[in-house]
Amino acid sequence: MLSMELRGVTKQYKQKKAVDDFSLKLEEGVYGLLGANGAGKTTLLRMLCNILKPTSGIVLCNGMEIDEMDGEYRRILGYLPQQFGYYPNMTAERYLRYLAELKAVPPGLIDSKIEELLELVELSEMRKKKIKTFSGGMIRRLGIAQAMLNDPEILILDEPTAGLDPKERIRFRNLISGFSKNRIVLLSTHIVSDVEYIADRILLMKQGKLIGQGNLEEIVEQVEGHVWTCMVDAQTAEEYNRKYAVSNLKNQGEKVELRIVASQKPVEDAVSVEPGLEDVYLYYFEQETEE
Amino acid sequence: MDDRTLIARIQRGQTEALNEVANKYYDDIYRFCYFLTGYREESYDLAQETFLKFIKYVDHYQYKNLKGYLLTIARNICIDYMRDKAQEVSLTEQTPNEVWQEVSSEDQFSKLVQREALTTALWQLPRMQREALLLYYYHDLKLREIAAVTGTNLSTVKSRIRQGTDKLKKWLKE
């Protein structure tokens, strides 16, 4: 049974702790790592990929330290960084072939794997084209393809849907859902809907710390009683938008329907409603987004 | 396809070539297991186990003599099996009964008798000599390859083959 464990993982930079005493157990399935920008998600993922070494704490894979496993750990790893790298003058095919070599994909499988992945991400027709001619969405899809070249048991994706249009995002979700059997997939994002639809478990990260984990129901339960709706006029709506954490704003003729996330009832006639994951995000990360 | 090419294909990722190895050598491995252990039915599983083990460690295998390698695995599996069973194949009790089949024609009969005589005689030999003769005469291994498979040295192998052959000679001349 594939498993990963983080024990007290910390990454300290001068005065700041980018990741602070992070402890977690991961098993097969899809994990969504939610947090605002600067929460330390990327630093955490880099440590999971053995790119950065923790200041303290250890990362284990099947009970072994990934640092000691070295190449043998990276052999089963697939990674899509937030700032995805590619050589602009390489064709898609040559680029994938180069990475397949670096990932020690068995030589007899490279051709078929590239074929299969290009088809999966719908870039077969672009295989001979230079990457510099690709659109942002195509580049992202190429990034997803390279992450899967070595048939990884652990797939780590940092903001994978950045730059994808809604249709591509749905395609990506289906791809990941299909891929997650007998694998650990960890995707870090601030797009709540990505996590909502495909994650089996959700991890909330704030200022380097793990502040919550669980499935969707468990996470959403945490803000039960903190989400309200009310109908106000346009001017009040603007005022409330500045004053409170507003997760949704809908015009209803002359009035505006506001969905507010607050510990206490914001206005007299506000009605408590069932929370959703967007509300959870705002509840925990609203101050950070303001900053 | 020769063994070297098969192994090269497997190690390049074409795992379907593993089936070709199994198809090519299953019978030989089965017979080897049978003659080593004396257990006809169990030898099917022992042969299967040999190939499963081969598959497990094929990444590390450096091609030299594929048949010899498979026989080494088979031998180790059989020895472990017999140790678990806690009994050695006795000299006469385990003589296979298909030796005593009825045949119709004289010609077929004489050939069968000759073959039968050899296989019957083989059962009379101690396991180690039986194994050495099988590997030498039937599996066509060289003396040093037999030494590698059995984990012994060249002089021991020579001695077992010589003694085994002498005993067979004596038995078959009667």
Next chain:
Amino acid sequence: MKRKKTELWSLYGAGRDRRFWKLAMKNITVDSLKKQQALRMISQTAGEKRIISRPSLVHKIGVQIRYLEKGYFVFPVLLMSGALGIVNGMKQTGVREVELFTVLSAVIALLGIFGTISISRLFSNHMGELEASCFCSIGELVAIRMTLSAFINGVLLLACSIVMRGWIQMEFLRILLYILTPFLVSNCLYYAILLRMRDKNIILSFGATGILSGAVWSFFLRNSLVYARGAMAVWIGMAVCSGMILIGEIHWLLKGAEKGEMICYQWN
């Protein structure tokens, strides 16, 4: 029917006929149903088998050679050939030996650029982070590219020394020293840039440094006193110092590549 004993040994020549053994073994029939069952099981395991590839160092070097732009191999050769062509031309016009070395040194100062650019390419376009997450460690990739460029430059410098030995009356080792020292000193500068600078400016920085370095060398080396025997100690000292600094920089580079911070924050 009774079993008939025959003198097998006399019929088959001391029982050593392998054909006979094979026929005898065929007696042991293999139940096809049980065999098929076993083969099915084996096939299932074979289908699930994940082959682990262990590329050798030679293979990894081959990959880097294949995917490195050919310019990194071609330009140094062209540069050196050009320099030797110019030197040859100057020799025909009867200039002093000092002048020949001056020109060569100016060009050799540029030689190291290609190698360091090829290493910087590993980290360009945000590739460093991705490469660092692959089976082949990024430190290995850096080391391989470094070795390749050292090999090409080494061969070119040696060839240049041999050619110069044929043209001028000077000991071979002395020629080698005069050729190697500008190369080592300018490489110290290039590696310093590699360790300190961010990707966007790096090519310009290399280029500017190379030209400046070449200009400085040609200025200082115009004086024939510099090539006097008495000045040899200075040359040896410079070569040894720059060699040691270069080793230190290479060590720092490899350590930085393994540590990750340089890849993620500095070179990304």
